[in-house]
Amino acid sequence: MNQTIGQSKPTSILYLDGVSVSFDGFKALNGLSFVIEPGELRAIIGPNGAGKTTMMDIITGKTRPDEGQVFFKGEIDLTKKDEAEIASLGIGRKFQKPTVFESHTVWDNLELALNRNRGVFPTLFYRLTAEDMIRIEEILTTIRLATRRDDLAANLSHGQKQWLEIGMLLAQEPELLLVDEPVAGMTDAETAETAVLLKEIAKTRSVVVVEHDMGFIRELGVKVTCLAEGTVLAEGSIDFVSSDPKVIENYLGR
Amino acid sequence: MITSFLMKSLDRSILIVVAILLGLALLVPALNLLTAPNHPLHVPTYLVSLFGKYLTYALLALALDLVWGFCGILSLGHAAFFALGGYAMGMYLMRQIGARGSYGNPLLPDFMVFLNWKELPWFWYGFDMFWFAALMVVLVPGVLAFVFGWFAFRSRVNGVYLSIITQAMTYALLLAFFRNDMGFGGNNGLTDFKDILGFNIQADGTRAVLFAASALMLALCLILTAAIVRSKYGKVLVAVRDAESRTRFLGYRVEHIKLFAFTVSAMMAGIAGALYVPQVGIINPGEFEPGNSIEVVIWTAVGGRGTLVGPIVGAILVNGGKSIFTAAFPEFWLFALGGLFVLVTLFLPKGVVGTAGAYFARRRAERKARANEAPDNLAIEPMAAE
Ligand SMILES: Nc1ncnc2c1ncn2[C@@H]1O[C@H](COP(=O)(O)OP(=O)(O)O)[C@@H](O)[C@H]1O
Ligand SMILES: [Mg+2]
Numbered sequence: 001m002n003q004t005i006g007q008s009k010p011t012s013i014l015y016l017d018g019v020s021v022s023f024d025g026f027k028a029l030n031g032l033s034f035v036i037e038p039g040e041l042r043a044i045i046g047p048n049g050a051g052k053t054t055m056m057d058i059i060t061g062k063t064r065p066d067e068g069q070v071f072f073k074g075e076i077d078l079t080k081k082d083e084a085e086i087a088s089l090g091i092g093r094k095f096q097k098p099t100v101f102e103s104h105t106v107w108d109n110l111e112l113a114l115n116r117n118r119g120v121f122p123t124l125f126y127r128l129t130a131e132d133m134i135r136i137e138e139i140l141t142t143i144r145l146a147t148r149r150d151d152l153a154a155n156l157s158h159g160q161k162q163w164l165e166i167g168m169l170l171a172q173e174p175e176l177l178l179v180d181e182p183v184a185g186m187t188d189a190e191t192a193e194t195a196v197l198l199k200e201i202a203k204t205r206s207v208v209v210v211e212h213d214m215g216f217i218r219e220l221g222v223k224v225t226c227l228a229e230g231t232v233l234a235e236g237s238i239d240f241v242s243s244d245p246k247v248i249e250n251y252l253g254r
Numbered sequence: 255m256i257t258s259f260l261m262k263s264l265d266r267s268i269l270i271v272v273a274i275l276l277g278l279a280l281l282v283p284a285l286n287l288l289t290a291p292n293h294p295l296h297v298p299t300y301l302v303s304l305f306g307k308y309l310t311y312a313l314l315a316l317a318l319d320l321v322w323g324f325c326g327i328l329s330l331g332h333a334a335f336f337a338l339g340g341y342a343m344g345m346y347l348m349r350q351i352g353a354r355g356s357y358g359n360p361l362l363p364d365f366m367v368f369l370n371w372k373e374l375p376w377f378w379y380g381f382d383m384f385w386f387a388a389l390m391v392v393l394v395p396g397v398l399a400f401v402f403g404w405f406a407f408r409s410r411v412n413g414v415y416l417s418i419i420t421q422a423m424t425y426a427l428l429l430a431f432f433r434n435d436m437g438f439g440g441n442n443g444l445t446d447f448k449d450i451l452g453f454n455i456q457a458d459g460t461r462a463v464l465f466a467a468s469a470l471m472l473a474l475c476l477i478l479t480a481a482i483v484r485s486k487y488g489k490v491l492v493a494v495r496d497a498e499s500r501t502r503f504l505g506y507r508v509e510h511i512k513l514f515a516f517t518v519s520a521m522m523a524g525i526a527g528a529l530y531v532p533q534v535g536i537i538n539p540g541e542f543e544p545g546n547s548i549e550v551v552i553w554t555a556v557g558g559r560g561t562l563v564g565p566i567v568g569a570i571l572v573n574g575g576k577s578i579f580t581a582a583f584p585e586f587w588l589f590a591l592g593g594l595f596v597l598v599t600l601f602l603p604k605g606v607v608g609t610a611g612a613y614f615a616r617r618r619a620e621r622k623a624r625a626n627e628a629p630d631n632l633a634i635e636p637m638a639a640e
Binding site: 060062083084087088092093095099100101102103104108111112113118119120123124125126127168172 | 486501503510
């Protein structure tokens with residue numbers, strides 16, 4: 001076990017050690033290890049195919065690792081749990097391609113995401129309480145969609161769908177939020193607003209953001225991990241990472 | 255809790271259909287029983303039973319809509335649940351025959367005497383009591399759907415694969431029920447019924463009551479289904495249909511969500527089958543025919559999946575068409591049905607009711623937009639006049 005990483009396990013919110021997974025013999029992740037501290041906002045960069053999305057699949061229970069450890073809050077073994085369980089534990093995930101419920105209104109999308117009992121019967125007899133309405137209103141304001149509440153999600157612009165999905169994650173009240181390429185396809189103005197939004201969100205929880213957009217990463221101004229070929233290439237401030245010769249060769253230089 | 259749950263379902267289109275069904279439940283029996291046969295408004299008994307049969311088909315299509323229209327589960331085995339409900343009712347009707355069968359055996363149905371069986375198989379016990387049979391009508395399809403769905407949804411069988419295994423399920427049941435030693439009358443099924451709850455099953459009055467029961471049950475199930483799909487659970491169903499893995503990452507147990515809808519739907523299909531059998535007077539393994547389940551999908555598609563009212567309309571339209579068509583050109587019905595399906599898929603993807611609904615919604619939106627513009631104009635004009 002990696003000695004320095006091992007020590008930080010009990011206090012971490014997310015702990016990956018030596019995680020490997022292969023698809024048909026191709027190693028998508030190869031001994032990936034990193035630690036996220038509670039309250040941290042971390043950016044993850046890396047070339048296409050580096051394994052960033054696969055890493056999120058592993059953390060959220062979509063893919064099982066071939067080897068390695070994945071722990072949430074230092075003691076919960078995520079490799080033993082499925083998507084719904086992991087989501088209920090407090091890990092939210094935003095997909096690379098925005099995925100909202102297109103035939104539901106913006107409001108209903110948030111109502112469905114709200115952190116309430118998700119069993120069959122509790123949802124069957126669910127009644128919208130004043131408390132829940134206030135919470136949804138708050139989120140609508142945060143994600144700047146208050147005027148679109150009754151519109152179908154299908155009718156939102158690409159950027160608005162990204163925000164709605166972030167809003168759904170907020171409604172889920174996760175302790176750890178994984179965000180996959182949130183500004184892909186956004187205008188510069190939307191990108192800047194999204195950076196503000198994510199920093200705001202990170203005040204009350206841990207956030208891991210995967211992104212390609214270096215401008216956006218600079219705007220976040222946080223610790224950066226660079227992945228390549230399924231393993232960590234460099235970790236540190238954006239200036240430190242982007243001056244690393246391996247990073248330049250593998251990623252920035254291309 | 256329950257009333258507020260049910261109240262939510264009563265929007266306009268549902269209310270209208272429920273009102274029509276209640277009206278039919280009164281009117282049709284009245285026109286059949288209270289008018290003389292030569293009266294212009296008289297409804298002959300064979301039509302009462304024919305329309306009663308359509309209503310049970312409508313209930314079957316409604317059941318399919320809950321899983322297919324709202325959750326995207328294209329079940330091609332719903333006729334199996336219908337047939338199982340029908341067999342449960344058929345077993346009750348067989349035992350009501352008692353000693354009046356051709357062989358005069360007070361306990362064993364004729365086909366068992368014919369097979370030289372000496373005693374009643376254990377699974378025929380209790381079917382002499384109506385309440386027990388009624389329970390089995392929902393329980394047997396419900397348990398089968400639960401067990402089937404438990405395995406299928408847990409192993410995340412989806413899309414075409416799920417459709418194929420539902421076909422396999424109904425086909426397996428078809429083969430099983432064909433066998434004489436299964437104890438369900440084999441090839442011939444169950445027939446020659448005499449009484450239901452002590453009333454002669456052939457009598458006009460009984461037929462009229464069965465029709466009314468079908469209409470009432472359809473109305474009841476419509477209200478129930480509408481309440482389900484309008485609840486938050488119903489929104490989760492649609493969420494699963496649209497983006498299954500997103501729903502999972504929100505923390506919903508998709509397999510439980512699907513399982514509940516599938517089981518409720520199978521139970522409704524069972525009730526439909528139970529109302530069907532006394533009105534047609536027979537249940538045989540042919541009801542498990544894979545083609546039957548596919549027809550239900552066509553009715554639902556023609557009426558409009560995901561609209562609740564649509565499948566009811568579709569089932570009645572297509573079966574009404576079938577009755578007329580098969581009388582004129584019996585050999586062409588399957589071609590007509592296939593052609594209809596292709597046409598609806600190409601030109602009316604939302605079905606008859608879905609398309610009409612979208613049209614009216616657009617009209618309403620336009621009218622509202624115009625109404626919103628009008629006051630502005632009025633407000634501007636006086637100013638201009640000044
Ligand atoms: N389910 C899968 N089956 C097969 N190959 C996969 C699967 N998921 C990811 N991969 C492969 O793993 C590699 C890493 O992919 P991904 O994690 O999506 O990279 P990134 O998000 O960093 O661009 C890619 O080569 C991809 O083709
Ligand atoms: Mg990716």
